[in-house]
Amino acid sequence: MPTQSFSSFEAFFDANRHANIRAMVLGPDRGDWVLTNLVLSKLGIQFGQAGGNAVVEGSPQPGGISIFILTRGLSAMSGNGRRFDDHTLLVAQPGDDFCLAADSWRRWCSLYIPNEELAAANPNASNAIASMRGVCRLTPYRMERFRSVIQQLDEAIQQAPRAFKSAAAQKAARQKLVPEIRMVLAVPQAIEAPLGRHVVSRSQIIHASMDFVEQHGGEFLSVEQLASAAGVSERTLRDAFQQYFGVAPVRYLNRRTLHLVRKALKTANPAATTVTEIATQFGVWELGRFARDYCALFGELPSETLRKQR
Numbered sequence: 001m002p003t004q005s006f007s008s009f010e011a012f013f014d015a016n017r018h019a020n021i022r023a024m025v026l027g028p029d030r031g032d033w034v035l036t037n038l039v040l041s042k043l044g045i046q047f048g049q050a051g052g053n054a055v056v057e058g059s060p061q062p063g064g065i066s067i068f069i070l071t072r073g074l075s076a077m078s079g080n081g082r083r084f085d086d087h088t089l090l091v092a093q094p095g096d097d098f099c100l101a102a103d104s105w106r107r108w109c110s111l112y113i114p115n116e117e118l119a120a121a122n123p124n125a126s127n128a129i130a131s132m133r134g135v136c137r138l139t140p141y142r143m144e145r146f147r148s149v150i151q152q153l154d155e156a157i158q159q160a161p162r163a164f165k166s167a168a169a170q171k172a173a174r175q176k177l178v179p180e181i182r183m184v185l186a187v188p189q190a191i192e193a194p195l196g197r198h199v200v201s202r203s204q205i206i207h208a209s210m211d212f213v214e215q216h217g218g219e220f221l222s223v224e225q226l227a228s229a230a231g232v233s234e235r236t237l238r239d240a241f242q243q244y245f246g247v248a249p250v251r252y253l254n255r256r257t258l259h260l261v262r263k264a265l266k267t268a269n270p271a272a273t274t275v276t277e278i279a280t281q282f283g284v285w286e287l288g289r290f291a292r293d294y295c296a297l298f299g300e301l302p303s304e305t306l307r308k309q310r
Helices: 009-014 115-121 123-130 140-159 161-165 167-185 188-192 202-215 223-230 234-244 249-266 275-280 287-298 302-307
Strands: 003-006 019-025 033-040 043-050 054-060 064-072 077-079 088-092 098-102 106-114 134-137
Touching (some): 054 064, 202 234, 223 234, 249 275, 249 287
Antiparallel strands (some): 003 033, 064 106
């Protein structure tokens, strides 16, 4: 996964993979141009860092949707004449044009999602997704959740870029990102709509969920995947888990991940791998929080578990 630093803005913008763009710097070129590319199957993610005053015009690559979100320097940029804030991002559909104007340092993320990727995730979401375009304002919950996921990925890549070279880490990242992207692009009704109208008993929900967990033993799993496997909404799944296990599905999956990482650490060669490289294979990006949760559950740090294998 290449991270490149550029000495000129021309080379920086030429390396952009998600759009056809024309760029112009309006102030002194500070030479602070950094770009990281991560490709997960057909899903593309770019993290960029740039300084100075610049204007970028362009159109997204055909065959998919591009999303642009600022992760730092939120007040530094406008999109299509509208100032970005905590709750806005830019969605560019095929055939759209966009204009981004920046006046100071910023760090951003752009994502390119092929249409077939979104259709595979949810074939019924195309109409809702098609309604999102331009600079969009999301509810605080949806925006904070999405920005948090993107920032976690950004920080994990900066801390351990080598970890995302493994096929397992890339698969986990894709499984983690696609539901979040669809959640952002869908209209609120599509997010909350139940997946079936028939009544499903609690035992059926748990049985279907656990069957799905067993079938995907060593993989990262999301709450959305469990709800889909059980044929119910995420809210119904949460109620069933709370009644049956005494915890919400997100906490259940979190503890499952900790156990999967521990099992992998116990069979790993500490001379050939790191805790971070193993953890990212299971979709762990918040490494500090992961270490705290792991220690609280098992009474030792993950690095200690790995070290014992010497």
